[in-house]
Amino acid sequence: MSGARVGVVRRLQLWLIDRLRASRIWPVGLADKRADTHRLEQALNAEVVVFFPTGADSLYQLRPWLKAFETLNETHRVSIVFRDSRAAAVVRRESNLDCLTIARYGQLDAIFSRSNVKLVLYVNHDPINFECLRFTSMLHVYVGHGDSDKGVSVSNQVKAYDYCFLAGQAAIDRTSTSVMAYPAADRSILIGQPQLDSDVVATHPDPERKTVLYAPTWEASQPSVSYGSLITHGLAIMRALRGTYRVIYRPHPLNGVIDSAYGEVDSAVRALADRVDTDVPLAQSFADADVLITDVSAVALNWLPNTKPLVITKPRVPIPPSRLMETLPLMEAGADFAAIISEHLSADPTAAARAELIEYYLGDTTPGVATARFVSACTDVIARRDDWWAARQADGATGP
Known part of the structure; x- marks a missing residue:
């Protein structure tokens, strides 16, 4: 084949790939890499970049931070860099933050070379x-x-970063215990949980019955941390509680991504729920519930400041050492779910013990404190960077 024909074929291939990426059939979990080409020759007007290379199905990881990032943006300009244009479009709609989509590493290098990101x-x-x-x-x-x-939550990957911003002392203790050759206390900065500094939401109680929120985690991509209860508990919980209680189901966005059986049970649980919360903030689900059933997950810790009853399911895999799991009786598959929920609603036997754990896990949960600490921590780290980078430049470093 001649060089000209090869060039035509290659251009056609690239055109078809671009059309596929722009189509509805491109998987939501796969970054489409449709770059904002009109901005690739410009500098970023930002000191802080949030790097988010994952697809739109992982926006649940980013969304809770948007308010804190907007607050940070008032002091230090923030840009979020994506590899998926669909995820960027969502965040543009939901925030006032600058969003940029890139397609490949070289574009990131070029942008950083002409910017002053710290x-x-x-x-x-x-x-x-x-x-x-x-x-x-x-x-x-x-x-x-x-x-x-x-x-x-404990990963050797933390060594890749200069610092980790953590919620409470529990996170430092967890890392110190499990990660070798890593000075967790020196590389960690406690800020609390800015994601909990959400706007106050109105409650929507059921006037005739109590509300149970069932918010399990997903199956996970690694078998050793598969704490999801959908397969073991989900349908039995719904059948035991529906009718007596209003049951809100809050599915994890990744249910069924790894194990199709989770997706099938997810569909069945949705059909039995009185309400399915997929597009409402977690704070709204929390506000509307009288008791939470969840798994070993961040949802359990975020619930603690509510001071309302909490029930955690027992997973099929071992649980790492945990003060919370040592405090709460874990609900076995096949247990009398109706009796357990009735007991926790009427007596809340673990209330005092849970209250003692709030600061240990989440720091100061006074509204606004964690966000202020987050902004302050960013300011401090930027100041350290400026000092250290000036010294490196004096020795000949050029960056970026």
Whole structure:
């Protein structure tokens, strides 16, 4: 085949790929890499970048941070860098933050080369984060997307970042215990949980019956941290409680992504629920519920400040050491779910013990405090970066 024909074929291939990425059939979990080409030759007007290379199905990790990022934007300009244009479009609609989509690493390099980015924040451990972690002229901070007692919350990946912003002492203790050759106390900054600083929402009680919120986690991508209860508990919980209670089901966005059986049970549970919360804030689900049933997950910890009854399911896999799990009796598959919920609603036997754990896990939960600490921590890290980078430049470093 001649060179000209090869060129035509290649251009056609690229055109078809672009059309596919723009179509509705492109998987939501796969970044479409449709770059904002009109901005690729411009500098970012930002000191802080939030790097989010994952697809739109993972926006649940980013959304709870948007209010805090908007507050930070008032002091230090923030841009969110995406690899998926659909995710960027959602965040543009839901926030006033600058959003930029890139297609490949070289574009990130070019943009950083003409910008003055000082701090990069990460809400997950996506392997593509390493494309951004390569840059030495900025400091890199992992903020995560909610603290939990899941085994996956402890990861050797924390060593890739300059600092981790953590909610409470529980996170430092967890990391210190499990991660070798890592000075957790020195590399961690406690800020609380800014995601909980949401607007106060009105409650919508059922006038005739109590409300149970069932909010399980997903099946997980690793068998060792598969804490989801849908398969073991889900349908039995719904059948035991429906009618007596209003049951709100809050499904995890990734149910069924790894194991199709979870997707099938998810559909069946939705059909039995009185309400399915997919597009409402977590704070609204919390406000409308009298008791929560959940799994080993961040949802359990975020519920603690509500001071309302909490029931956690017992997973099929071992649970890491946890003060919360040692405090609460875990609900076995096949238990008398109706009797357990009745007891917790009437007596709440673990209320005092849970109250003692709030600060340990979440820090100061006074509204606004965590967001203020987050902004202050970013300011401090940026100041350190400026001092350190000036010294490196004096020694000949060029960046980015």
